[in-house]
Structures are given as C-alpha cells and as structure tokens.
Amino acid sequence: MELKDRLKHARRLKGLTQTELAERAGIAQASISEIERGLSRSSSHLVKIAQICGVDALWLAEGVGSIPAPTEPGYALVGEEIQKLSAADMVRQMLAKTGSGLSEEARNRLLQAAEETDSHSSGGAAKAGATHGSAGDMIRIAHYDVRGAMGGGQVTHDYPEMLRDVRVSLSHLRELGLDFKEPHHLKLVTGWGQSMAPTIKDRDPLIVDVTVREFVGDGVYFISWGGHEYIKRLQVADDEHFEMISDNPKHKDRMIRKEETYIQAKVLYVWNGNLL
Numbered sequence: 001m002e003l004k005d006r007l008k009h010a011r012r013l014k015g016l017t018q019t020e021l022a023e024r025a026g027i028a029q030a031s032i033s034e035i036e037r038g039l040s041r042s043s044s045h046l047v048k049i050a051q052i053c054g055v056d057a058l059w060l061a062e063g064v065g066s067i068p069a070p071t072e073p074g075y076a077l078v079g080e081e082i083q084k085l086s087a088a089d090m091v092r093q094m095l096a097k098t099g100s101g102l103s104e105e106a107r108n109r110l111l112q113a114a115e116e117t118d119s120h121s122s123g124g125a126a127k128a129g130a131t132h133g134s135a136g137d138m139i140r141i142a143h144y145d146v147r148g149a150m151g152g153g154q155v156t157h158d159y160p161e162m163l164r165d166v167r168v169s170l171s172h173l174r175e176l177g178l179d180f181k182e183p184h185h186l187k188l189v190t191g192w193g194q195s196m197a198p199t200i201k202d203r204d205p206l207i208v209d210v211t212v213r214e215f216v217g218d219g220v221y222f223i224s225w226g227g228h229e230y231i232k233r234l235q236v237a238d239d240e241h242f243e244m245i246s247d248n249p250k251h252k253d254r255m256i257r258k259e260e261t262y263i264q265a266k267v268l269y270v271w272n273g274n275l276l
Contacts, residue, residue, distance in 0.1 A: 004038045006060050010053040011036075023142050024052045141166045141207065143188040177275050178207065178268050185211045187265070189222060191231045195251035196220070200231065200270050208265035215242070215258075220267040220276045225256055231267060 001009075011021050011032075018036070022029040025048050034040040043049075050057035059065045143166055166188055173186075180186060187210050191200045199220070200206065208222055215221075220233050225244070233245040242261055244254045267276050 001063060002038065003041055003061070003063075004036050006063060007032070007049070008036050010050070010055045010060055013055065014053040016053070021049065021052060024140070025049050026140070026142070137169050137171050138167050139170045139183040139186075141168060141183075141186050141188050143205070173207075173269075176269065180209050180268065181211070185209050186268075189231075189265075191270075195246040195248045196231060196233075197248045199247045199274055199276070200267075201272060205271035206231065206267050207269040207271070208267050210265045212266035213263055215263060216266065221263050222265040222267060224262040224264060225260060229264070234261075234263075 011018070014021075016024075018032040019029045022032050025032075025045055027045055031040070031043065031045070035043060046061045047057045050060045053060075056065050170183055173180075187208055189206050189208055191204050191206055192202060194202055206222075212221075215234060215236070218233070218235050220231065223230050223232065223234070223244075230244070233247060235243045235245060237243040237255055240258060241255045242258055244256050246253060269275055
C-alpha cells in the first residue's frame with residue numbers, strides 16, 4: 001500500500017472529505033489531492049494529518065505497523081479530544097515500538113516533521129492569546145487567503161488558498177463579546193485598503209461568521225458585489241437598496257441594490273482589538 005492509498009484509507013476511516021481534512025490540518029485541499037493522486041510522495045504535514053485521522057503517524061508515513069483504533073490511549077483527535085501528547089512524543093513512542101525496520105534517515109525525518117508540527121502549534125497559540133484558556137478550551141480558526149477590499153474591491157476567487165490556522169481560547173473569544181453559535185463557523189480573512197480605517201486598518205486579520213449569509217442588522221459584512229469582494233458597513237436604505245458605508249470619511253458611501261449584493265459572512269472581530 002502506497003502513501004496515497006494509506007492517506008485515502010485514513011481519511012475515509014475518519015469520515016472526512018479532502019476539504020475537511022485540509023481545513024483541520026491548516027493546508028490547501030490541493031495538497032491532500034496531490035498526495036492521494038500519487039503526485040506527491042511526502043509531506044511535512046503527515047504527523048498532523050495522522051493525529052487528525054487518529055492513525056499511527058509511522059504507519060501513515062512509512063507503512064510500518066497497522067492502523068490503530070481511533071480511541072487508543074496516547075492518540076489524539078485534533079478538535080475533538082485534548083491532545084495528551086505532543087506530536088514529537090507520539091512519534092518517539094511509535095518509533096520505539098515499531099520503528100526498528102526504518103533507516104536512521106527515515107526516523108530522523110519523521111521526528112523532525114513532528115517537532116515542526118509542535119513548534120507551529122505553539123507559535124500559533126501564542127499569537128492568538130492561548131494563555132487565556134486551558135488546552136481543552138483551545139479551538140482552531142482556519143485562515144483563508146480571501147482578501148476583502150476596503151476600497152475598490154478585490155476580484156472574487158472561486159478557490160481560496162488556506163493559510164496556517166490560528167489557535168485561540170474559546171472562552172477568551174466569549175469574554176471579548178463575540179456572538180456565534182459554533183466555533184467551526186468562524187474563519188479568518190484579511191482586510192485590504194484604508195476605506196474602513198480606523199475601525200479596520202490595511203491587512204488587519206478579521207474573524208468572520210460564515211453562516212451569516214443574509215442581512216441581520218446594521219454591521220460590517222464581507223460581501224460580493226459587482227464581481228468584487230468588499231468589507232463594508234451595511235445599512236438598509238430602502239426596500240431595494242443597502243447603503244455601503246466606509247468608516248473612513250475620505251471614501252464615499254454607495255447605494256447598492258440588495259438583489260445584486262451577496263453576503264458571504266459577518267465580521268465579528270478585528271485582530272487589532274475592535275469588536276464589531
């Protein structure tokens with residue numbers, strides 16, 4: 001069984017689509033597709049993928065050993081159980097148990113990938129204020145390269161690239177006043193331009209709720225209009241129009257038709273500390 005077959009088997013064992021697995025791993029769906037089609041024969045994300053699928057990282061990467069039960073002690077399902085061991089600790093245990101047939105180079109490669117996974121996870125947590133919550137309180141927010149322009153508009157992309165996800169304390173988000181039903185409804189996007197300053201500055205990361213697909217009251221929304229994407233404040237002007245408002249007085253407000261406006265998400269929080 002090749003890597004492409006092992007990955008496909010592990011993903012199906014967990015009941016995930018390629019997109020769902022990619023989102024949890026913080027990588028592009030195309031990366032999963034390339035491995036499963038045999039176009040890529042290795043990845044630095046295999047340890048993390050193994051954690052998500054609840055399988056042995058050594059088996060997934062090298063085909064050594066057998067598939068463990070998802071609930072076997074010592075294994076963690078990212079986003080569903082508290083991780084009991086770091087990725088590096090897990091790999092060390094597995095190498096001691098079933099890695100005797102591997103070359104020293106293969107053993108070092110697996111351990112290095114695991115340590116990189118731990119490093120990235122801890123770094124993301126620090127940036128997102130991880131000290132505000134316990135390990136079981138942490139959630140991951142997927143970060144997409146979708147640029148909502150605060151000005152002239154960004155051209156809409158059908159397949160946004162996923163960037164590294166961010167780990168943050170769920171209770172801390174609640175303390176900040178964010179109103180949402182489920183954590184997985186939250187995504188991170190980037191605002192570009194100056195038209196929403198000082199509320200949102202150029203390239204500020206934004207937490208949005210992607211389940212809000214219609215107008216639910218005055219607020220800042222991520223919208224598509226005229227083939228472009230915007231992050232703007234919306235208010236109802238009349239039965240047929242929204243007023244698309246820029247917080248920066250140097251930029252003009254616009255009247256836009258409701259039927260031509262497609263709400264993609266509602267902006268809840270700016271990573272500069274502004275609650276919307």
